[in-house]
Amino acid sequence: MTQSAHAGRGMAGRRRRPLGTGMIYLVATALGALIALPLLYGVLGGFKDAGQLADHPLGLPHPWVISNYTGILKSHTFWRPVGNSILIAAATALIVVALGALAAFVFARFAFRGRELLAMLFAIGLMFPFQVAILPLFVLLRTFGLLDNPLGVILPQAAFALPLTIIVLRTFFRQIPREVEEAATIDGCSTFRFFWRILLPMARPALATMAVLAIVTSWNNFFLPLVVFNNPDWWTVPVSVFQFKTQYSTDYARVLAYTVMAMVPALAFYAVAERQIIGGLTTGATKG
Amino acid sequence: MARSSLTDEQTRDVVSTSRAAKPADGGRTRRRRRRRTFVTIVLFLLPAFVLFALLVLVPFAVAAYSSFFKWNGLGGPPDDYVGLDNFKKLFGDPVFHADLRHMMILVVLSLVVQLPLALGLALMLSQRFHGRAVYRVLFFAPFVLSEVIAGVLFNILFSAENGIGLAAGWLADPSRVLYALFIVLTWKYFGLHMMLYLAGRQNIPQELLDAAATDGAGPWRQFRHVTLPLLGPTIRISVFLSVIGVIQLFDMVWVLTTGGPVHSSETMAVTMFNFGFRRFQVGYASAITMVMFLISLVFALFYQRFVMRRDIQGAITVMGETR
Secondary structure (H helix, E strand, C coil), X not given: CHHHHHHHHHHCCCCCCCCCHHHHHHHHHHHHHHHHHHHHHHHHHHCCCHHHHHHCCCCCCCCCCCHHHHHHHXXXXXXXXXXXXXXXHHHHHHHHHHHHHHHHHHHHHCCCCCHHHHHHHHHHHHHCCHHHHHHHHHHHHHHCCCCCCCHHHHHHHHHHXXXXXXXXXXXXXXXXXXXXXXXXXXXXXXXXXXXHHHHHHHCHHHHHHHHHHHHHHHHHCCHXXXXXXXXXXXXXXXXXXXXXXXXXXXXXXXHHHHHHHHHHHHHHHHHHCHHHHHHHHHHHHHHC | CHHHHHHHHHHHHXXXXXXXXXXXXXXXXXXXXXXXXXXXXXXXXXXXXXXXXXXHHHHHHHHHHHCCEECCCCCCCCCEECCCHHHHHHHXXXXXXHHHHHHHHHHHHHHHHHHHHHHHHHHHHCCCCCCHHHHHXXXXXXXXXXXXXXXXXXXXXXXXXXXXXXXXXXXXXXXXXXXXXXXXXXXXXXXXXXXXXXXXXXXXXHHHHHHHHHCCCCHHHHHHHHHHHHHHHHHHXXXXXXXXXXXXXXXXXXXXXXXXXXXXXXXXXXXXXXXXHHCCCHHHHHHHHHHHHHHHHHHHHHHHHHHCHHHHHHHHXXXXXXX
């Protein structure tokens, strides 16, 4: 008590910097170094050969070996998974936003019997962890012959992303004033035209956020593609990073180079879509 | 509830005004219009519903159903009903006991170490200083990477042959592997919580802190009596996310340790994977997922009933403001 009162007197003048600038730099830099260390270890490790990595895991490469990185950049085993991941993420986002927007529109703008019950059914989906469904999902996909087929990953991912998308878009669609719809109807606009030409363009920020969220989730998904894709031609980035490590367990320098290269698309996407990613996180968090 | 009934009325309003807008020319047009509305509802709703029912609800029901059967998942539906045997076996299995223990340890560590760290950093980064943006990007960067990438990176960093300093060999040591796992999880996820706290902190009006300072509150008392209570909803959500994440943890463990050595870092999802996809004891694996689901559900219900109850209104307001 006395201590805090004492501190209060001393610090009252500079209320925005209770820690003191010097202290802030010290803590931030120390923690920043700890965060950056594994990344640096990976980047530098990629420039070593296996012997160097074992002898001097932390030192600078000597000599610098660039063949790990150049080999990967020239190789099919890197670009193919990147292409697969892009395809799967884009298709997932497209499906989830399209179907989610249609359903959210009905939930937001029509009154009908059983609406709240149906909406609740979707909301319950938020509670279902992916891990619980994965075994039956696998059996189901095998029955439909969707193993080693990108749809076997795209469709379940979209299905699991639907609840949050519908809830968020429904809230958004409700906020659009009904005068807008009245005016459109008076001008002879059909329901679908109103949805397509007026509502969707107005909802663009929300649609973008949900699409970006679906893309990030799909990009990082590991469990489902791991069990669905046996054929290396369909491996996504996380699966191929994992398999690459198993395959080259005697040459971890090369694995590090591969891992570092696999970080680049995610970091680049973050740089482009930072606002949507952060927005999606806070949205997802408050609803989760 | 009040919310939705209000919108019910609003929507009905829309329908009735649009109806009133054109002169009603008898019951036939009205009926036709009503039928068209019904068709629209069905057409718009059907694709989402089919996808959701087929790939979320059905698998879920199958998981619940097959947890009462001895089933290898191959050929035909489950037919060897064994009652609660899977669950009995599960609760007698030391590996499953270890799963639960690991879950508890990781939950406690997350709440006691990871979240306070994230909170401290968020408060630090909410102050103005040079290079703040750079630190913010750096602290958040690990979260952008997938669990697999983080797992592979740290698997090598912690390995006996290529590991660095003290960390070398931790993954092979049953008494340390769980802490190594926790370090990697913290590295990967504290940035997320930091971002949530930062967003929450930015919603606190500076006037409140200024007023407290004018009244003679020092930094600690400002934090304790202004910042912390106002961050309450954000903190409760981040605790929720953290706990649910630990309960369902799979990717990171699988990549980092595959649950080893000798099950000493195994989680429920990893045990499920081993039984379901490796030993083809799908019924038993389903029982594990049902327990995992029930733990998540019970936690979520209790948490929302007793901890987050006050925040539901707040959460909706935050939702509105994020866009």
